[in-house]
Amino acid sequence: MSEIIDLHSTSHLSELIKGADWSATVLDEVDSTNKYLKALAREGAPHGTVILAEGQTAGHGRFNRVFFSPDRCGVYMSLLLRPRLHAEEGLLITAAAAVAVCRAVETLTHKKPNIKWVNDILFNGKKLCGILTEGSVSENGDLEWAVLGIGINAYLPEGGFNPDIKDIATAVFDSLQEGSRDLLAATVINEFQRIYETLPRKDFLEEYKTRSCVIGRKIEVLKNGTSRPATALDITDNCELLVTFTDNTTELLNSGEISIKL
Numbered sequence: 377m378s379e380i381i382d383l384h385s386t387s388h389l390s391e392l393i394k395g396a397d398w399s400a401t402v403l404d405e406v407d408s409t410n411k412y413l414k415a416l417a418r419e420g421a422p423h424g425t426v427i428l429a430e431g432q433t434a435g436h437g438r439f440n441r442v443f444f445s446p447d448r449c450g451v452y453m454s455l456l457l458r459p460r461l462h463a464e465e466g467l468l469i470t471a472a473a474a475v476a477v478c479r480a481v482e483t484l485t486h487k488k489p490n491i492k493w494v495n496d497i498l499f500n501g502k503k504l505c506g507i508l509t510e511g512s513v514s515e516n517g518d519l520e521w522a523v524l525g526i527g528i529n530a531y532l533p534e535g536g537f538n539p540d541i542k543d544i545a546t547a548v549f550d551s552l553q554e555g556s557r558d559l560l561a562a563t564v565i566n567e568f569q570r571i572y573e574t575l576p577r578k579d580f581l582e583e584y585k586t587r588s589c590v591i592g593r594k595i596e597v598l599k600n601g602t603s604r605p606a607t608a609l610d611i612t613d614n615c616e617l618l619v620t621f622t623d624n625t626t627e628l629l630n631s632g633e634i635s636i637k638l
């Protein structure tokens with residue numbers, strides 16, 4: 377019996393991606409697909425350019441945290457968007473991608489993941505995917521371009537996740553299946569495309585909220601090295617998190633400076 381090796385394939389991906397907008401390239405290894413694509417964006421690459429990598433040596437997330445990206449174990453991809461959005465609406469891109477990832481995982485597995493505001497996808501309380509949108513803002517405050525980076529743990533690495541993350545990370549697939557990462561990447565892109573077409577209408581935010589594992593829960597708000605207990609009340613139309621603290625004050629949290637602990 378031949379050994380199964382789940383390799384990404386540019387041509388297979390192109391067949392699976394439905395929208396004409398997207399043009400995907402697979403790299404063997406890169407420091408970070410976001411970093412690579414940001415350089416292309418600055419050189420004028422078109423909307424719809426997609427970079428995937430089999431592995432990343434310096435994958436990163438919010439607050440410059442390391443995103444562990446072992447070879448052929450995940451979908452590490454970045455999508456270049458040139459949207460008509462004000463910079464303040466940029467969070468909608470992250471939120472739309474979060475919904476797209478949840479839909480894709482549900483389509484391909486029996487798992488029902490949920491969203492931890494603002495950019496994490498969890499299954500059974502463990503992280504399955506992280507999303508990082510980075511962009512360039514023009515003088516009038518519009519987004520010139522955005523690079524949407526999505527990192528999904530498709531499989532457990534051989535020997536399991538490293539000790540730092542083994543209690544907080546999980547994977548989409550329970551066993552190795554050829555073509556699965558391509559199918560996962562393409563399904564995410566296709567779902568994202570469906571949402572992106574009407575992004576400014578924000579219709580998908582209801583689904584984002586339904587999939588949220590934060591609303592109504594007690595959380596810790598982590599800001600500038602301090603932690604404050606709070607309850608998450610709602611998510612606004614601009615994807616801010618409305619919280620109430622124990623002294624009954626409320627605050628709208630913007631993802632830029634805040635992270636939360638469930």
Ligand code: BTN
Pocket residue numbers: 407408409410411432434435436437438441443451452453454495505506507508525526527528
């Ligand atoms: C987070 O967990 O805060 C976000 C993680 C985002 C990881 C993805 S993997 C593809 C792209 N390249 C990166 O360096 N980061 C994103």
